[in-house]
Amino acid sequence: xxxxxxxxxxxxxxxxxxxxxxxxxxxxxxxxxxxxxxxxxxxxxxxxxxxxxxxxxxxxxxxxxxxxxxxxxxxxxxxxxxxxxxxxxxxxxxxxxxxxxxxxxxxxxxxxxxxxxxxxxxxxxxxxxxxxxxxxxxxxxxxxxxxxxxxxxxxxxxxxxxxxxxxxxxxxxxxxxx
Numbered sequence: 001x002x003x004x005x006x007x008x009x010x011x012x013x014x015x016x017x018x019x020x021x022x023x024x025x026x027x028x029x030x031x032x033x034x035x036x037x038x039x040x041x042x043x044x045x046x047x048x049x050x051x052x053x054x055x056x057x058x059x060x061x062x063x064x065x066x067x068x069x070x071x072x073x074x075x076x077x078x079x080x081x082x083x084x085x086x087x088x089x090x091x092x093x094x095x096x097x098x099x100x101x102x103x104x105x106x107x108x109x110x111x112x113x114x115x116x117x118x119x120x121x122x123x124x125x126x127x128x129x130x131x132x133x134x135x136x137x138x139x140x141x142x143x144x145x146x147x148x149x150x151x152x153x154x155x156x157x158x159x160x161x162x163x164x165x166x167x168x169x170x171x172x173x174x175x176x177x178x
Contacts, residue, residue: 018174025170032077032085034166038159039075039087045151046073046089051102060097072096091148105144111137 025031050070057064072095078086091099113135 021174021177022171025174026167027080027085028170030170031163031167032080032087034163035085035087036075036077038162039077039089041159041162042089042151042155043073043075045155046148049147049151051145051147057098064096064098069096069099069102072099099148101142102145103148106139106142108141109139111139113137 047070050073052070053064053066056066069091072092073089074092075087075089078088080086093099
């Protein structure tokens with residue numbers, strides 16, 4: 001004959017409540033604020049490292065003033081997706097559409113001007129009036145200025161420590177309350 005043993009587990013409801021508290025803390029405002037503060041730390045570093053042109057530039061049909069790249073850097077809280085908390089640091093395309101070209105550079109290329117008919121005596125050095133002129137320029141490209149990538153490398157350990165410290169404090173507060 002087989003012996004039957006009964007096992008009774010007490011406190012399962014309390015354990016379930018403690019796990020619910022832990023999950024609420026892991027998704028709670030304390031850690032969301034820590035992640036957002038990390039994104040703001042990164043934003044400050046990117047703004048500090050962003051190159052500033054010494055003159056206004058014409059790009060995409062508009063004049064880009066010096067410092068527009070710096071002004072375009074923003075950080076924001078992302079939406080919560082399942083068990084992930086998110087925060088972003090980014091550049092606004094409307095304020096700085098050239099951010100990608102500054103970060104990654106441009107390749108060498110030929111820039112070709114528009115056809116122009118020569119009129120008047122202002123261009124008398126040409127053989128005949130009415131000739132067509134096209135200008136062709138070989139642009140050497142631009143070197144990349146890794147301001148965003150270098151900022152991430154410089155701040156990643158500080159951001160990691162900040163989030164770890166805040167998470168540890170939040171979970172220790174739950175443990176003390178239990």
